[in-house]
Amino acid sequence: MTMTLPVATPEDTRRTDRTDRIVEIVQRQGALAVLVVVVLISFATFPNFRSFDNTATILVAAAPPMLIALGMTFVILTGGIDLSVGSLYVLGGVLAAWASQFGFVTAFAVPLLVCGAIGVANGLLIAYTRMAPFIVTLAALLGARGLMRAISSEGSATFLVQSDAFRRLGNGSFLDIGYQVWLVAGLVVLGIVLLARTRFGHAVYAVGGSEDAAALMGIAVRRTKIWVYVMSGLLAGLAGAINAAKLGSGVTVLGTGMELDAIAAVVIGGTLLTGGAGTIAGTIAGVLLLGVIQNLINQVGNVNSNWQQVISGTFLALVVVAQTYLVKLRRVS
Amino acid sequence: MLEVLDVSKIFPGVRALDRVSFRLAAGEVHALVGENGAGKSTLIKVLTGVYQPDEGELRYQGEKAQFGTPMDAQHAGISTIYQEVNLIPQMSVAHNLFLGREPRNRFGLLDEKRMHHEAREILAGYGVTADVKRQLGTLALGAQQMVALARAVMIDAKVVIMDEPTSSLEPREVETLFGIIRDLHRRGIGIIYVSHRLDELYQICDAVTILRDGRVVHTGKLAELERIKLVSLMLGREMSGSFSAFKESDPEVSDAPPVLRARGLTSRRKLHDISFEVRPGEVVGLGGLLGAGRSETIKAIGGAYPLDSGDVQVDGVDLKKPTTVRAVKAGIAVQPEDRKAEGIIAGLSVRENIALAVLPQLSRFGLVSDAKIDAIVEKYMTRLRIKASGPGQLVGDLSGGNQQKVLLARLLATGPRVLLLDEPTRGIDVGAKAEVQSLIDELAAEGLGVVLVSSDAEELIEGADRVVVLRDGVVVGTLTGAEVTTEDLMATIAAGGNQ
Known part of the structure; x- marks a missing residue:
């Protein structure tokens, strides 16, 4: 190339650059900032909150939702949604408890296989029939819940975890922090690398940003979509298994609304529901924020725990409004 | 280098391409022109693997070629920049540039540093100096188009297809683009250049292929084809079976005060200082090629297209800044071009x-x-x-x-007081067309002011009392009187602005 003519004058660039950077920081780190503030206030107000044990409790409780939200982040980044994860979470727990009689490995393998397969089905349907993810995964939600009720005789049969090794995973700890927290932390780090530093991760952003453009740029749109639903299914199943290990049985009444909590956490973490923008770091902040709010309500003691949902809901609405505004601010007119 | 042999593409009810053949030589800049629906987009999609030809074949570098997906075509060295920038606005400039073929380090992870470094170097050659870490969507459209072009050329392209590349560019950006095209030309890369801007075609292209109704009506050296000939081939005046039901216009309308007055309509890049008046009972035609700004003018008057300056008056009352609500209240009725969508x-x-x-x-x-x-x-x-x-x-x-x-x-x-009609007879059969045309006549006779946009030169000439000719968003001439012919219209379109 021989010639150059400036396309944007330096002044324009500098001005929009600064607005951009501020908007980007708010969008990316907003949830984290709120989390820090909430934690600091709690530290000052509630003596019990300060204890190391309480922190460990929050983290253990947040482990399964974190896994589900991790998968959901990928799905939402492609512009999709996965409503089936709450059902898969319960199904995974029941299957893990049942399969634990055959040993530690099967306790993991069975829920992962079944939930992964449902994820494959979701992905194939969404990628090839172009049906709305909302409908496809709603069908999976109903199907998986039915399957769970069928194998647990209408939810009345409770499978107790038989494998000691599997039970230890749910109750043992390393450096006084539960094993499951370490496992989840490891997977989250993997997720971050996958999203930010691999071609697959960039394809996820591209598909969510503009599916048609991504296809024209030679991105394997279908394959990308299938994979995110498979990941989401696997992570939901794993979350169920971890929870079963902690509780010592496959509890059939959990998980209702888990998918909505996960979506809320992802959105609070700054990921756009329309896809194409967001980070896992944001999702971590979102999950922890919801967890901390829950924990605080428990600390206060005499408050009805349903207030937690009121607070989370209000917060979610605020975030969405703020995001809409930020996105507008960012768009060059 | 790239050859299309007798290719046909059939959609339900339409033969979008009818045995189309054309040849692109290495280092050639080949203009592909035609009006809306002539088959240009379909042809481009066949060349880039989006569509498969139903008949005929493609030959690429001397061999029969088949592109099942856009990726196949890209791997073969055919890349395309589309009219609408087809990149991911939410991703960074550098990530867009390298999407799908990012450099990786020895662990298989993306090498961000190298990506940013290389992106800066490459884009400097295209006059883009913005930070490559910025989100693409925050760049000006022209800069985005340059990134798209850089991406298209980067992949060892042997053929680059440009679909209206200048539609969102500023004049100096067009200069940059032409510099790049000349450079590609020297490197032996074949370019298919789709545009409606005749000046640009004659400035940059060697050869031309004209499509009309899915057929090639002309192909050859551009320098040997006069502008007027090019325009008439595109518009296809000789089309048989087209007739018009418009009556002779009434000469007495011209004394009444105008019912609609548009003054100095200007909108970034698309419209430049467009002014005209419509009197009660008068049908004013807006002529020009696709992309000349006809639909934009109509939409702007109806408040559906943003104006930077200019004003619209109905019965002498200024609309201030037109919005759709104000326009409707003032008595402006718009019939949009796309009947089904809008x-x-x-x-x-x-x-x-x-x-x-x-x-x-x-x-x-x-x-x-x-x-x-x-x-x-x-x-x-x-x-x-x-x-x-x-x-x-x-x-x-x-x-x-x-x-x-x-x-x-x-x-x-x-x-309404004013009726703005954008292609009122497109896609309807001959009988219905005549009926709609005589309705327009009747409505005007009742005292409505009518603005008529039509790609059918004959309809425009016959139906309008006056034709305002636009080119690249500028009024280049006004044709008045009963003796105006389609030849006059084409001459104005072809020569306008150069006189």
């Missing part, structure tokens, strides 16, 4: 479609009077001779011509 609601009945725009006038305390709707619907169905089984028939089940009439009825029911 006009009729196919799933509703004839009655509902007609009554849609007048519901506020027909309701009291928020309740709609059925009897009043029936009266209006009845009136316009008779008046416009809408052929439907009854007011309850779904509009989607009507013929194109009757759909158009339903749309007209809806506009008329609001009691």
Whole structure:
């Protein structure tokens, strides 16, 4: 190339650059900032909150939702949604408890296989029939819940975890922090690398940003979509298994609304529901924020725990409004 | 280098490409021109693997080629930049540039540093100096287009297809683009250049292929083809079977004060200082090629296209900044170009479609009077001779011509002063066309001011009392009088601005 003519004058660039950077920081780190503030206030107000044990409790409780939200982040980044994860979470727990009689490995393998397969089905349907993810995964939600009720005789049969090794995973700890927290932390780090530093991760952003453009740029749109639903299914199943290990049985009444909590956490973490923008770091902040709010309500003691949902809901609405505004601010007119 | 041999592409009901053949030589800049629906986009999609040809074959570098997906074509070295920037606005400039073929380090992870470094170097050659870590969507459109071009050329392209690359560029950006095209030309890369801007074609292209109605009507050296000839080949004046039902215009209209006055309409890049007037009873045509700014002008007057400056007056009253609400209140009715997308609601009945725009006038305390709707619907169905089984028939089940009439009825029911019609006879059969044309005549005779946009040169000449010719968003001439011919129109389009 021989010639150059400036396309944007330096002044324009500098001005929009600064607005951009501020908007980007708010969008990316907003949830984290709120989390820090909430934690600091709690530290000052509630003596019990300060204890190391309480922190460990929050983290253990947040482990399964974190896994589900991790998968959901990928799905939402492609512009999709996965409503089936709450059902898969319960199904995974029941299957893990049942399969634990055959040993530690099967306790993991069975829920992962079944939930992964449902994820494959979701992905194939969404990628090839172009049906709305909302409908496809709603069908999976109903199907998986039915399957769970069928194998647990209408939810009345409770499978107790038989494998000691599997039970230890749910109750043992390393450096006084539960094993499951370490496992989840490891997977989250993997997720971050996958999203930010691999071609697959960039394809996820591209598909969510503009599916048609991504296809024209030679991105394997279908394959990308299938994979995110498979990941989401696997992570939901794993979350169920971890929870079963902690509780010592496959509890059939959990998980209702888990998918909505996960979506809320992802959105609070700054990921756009329309896809194409967001980070896992944001999702971590979102999950922890919801967890901390829950924990605080428990600390206060005499408050009805349903207030937690009121607070989370209000917060979610605020975030969405703020995001809409930020996105507008960012768009060059 | 790239050859298209007798390629046909058939869609339900349409032969989008009919045995099209053309040849692109290495290092050649080949213009591909044609009006809307001529088959350019379809041809490009066949070349880039989006569509498969139903008949005929592609030959690439001397061998028969088949591109199953856009990726196949890209791997083979054919890359495309589309009219709308087809990149991911939410991703960074550098990530867009490398998407799908990012450099990786020895762990298989993306090498961000190298990506940013290389992106900066490459883009400098295209005059883009913005931070490569910025989100692409925050760049000006011209810069985005340059990134798209850089991406297209980067992949060892041997053929680059550019679909209206300059439509969102500023003049100096066009200069940069042409510099790059000349450079590609020197490197032996073949370029297919789609544009409606004749000046640009003659400035940069060696050869030309003209498509019309899915067929190649001319192919050869561009320098040997006169502008006027090029325009008439594109518009296809010799088209047989087209006739017009317009009556001779009435000469006495010209004394009344204008019902619509547009002054200095200017909108970034698309419209430049467009002014014209319409008197009651007058039909003013807007002529010009696709992309000349005809639809934008109409939309701007109707408040649906942003204006940077200029004003619109109805009956001498200034609309201030036109918005759709103000325009409707002032008595401006717009019939959009795309009937299906912006006009009729196919799933509703004839009655509902007609009554849609007048519901506020027909309701009291928020309740709609059925009897009043029936009266209006009845009136316009008779008046416009809408052929439907009854007011309850779904509009989607009507013929194109009757759909158009339903749309007209809806506009008329609001009691407008000015009617802006964008391609009112497109896609409807000859009989219905004649009917719509005589309706336009009748409405004008009743004192409405009408602005008519049509790609059909004959319709424009016959139907309008005056034709304002636009080119690249500028008024390049006005044709008045009964003796105006389609040749005059084409001469103005071809020569306009150069006189």
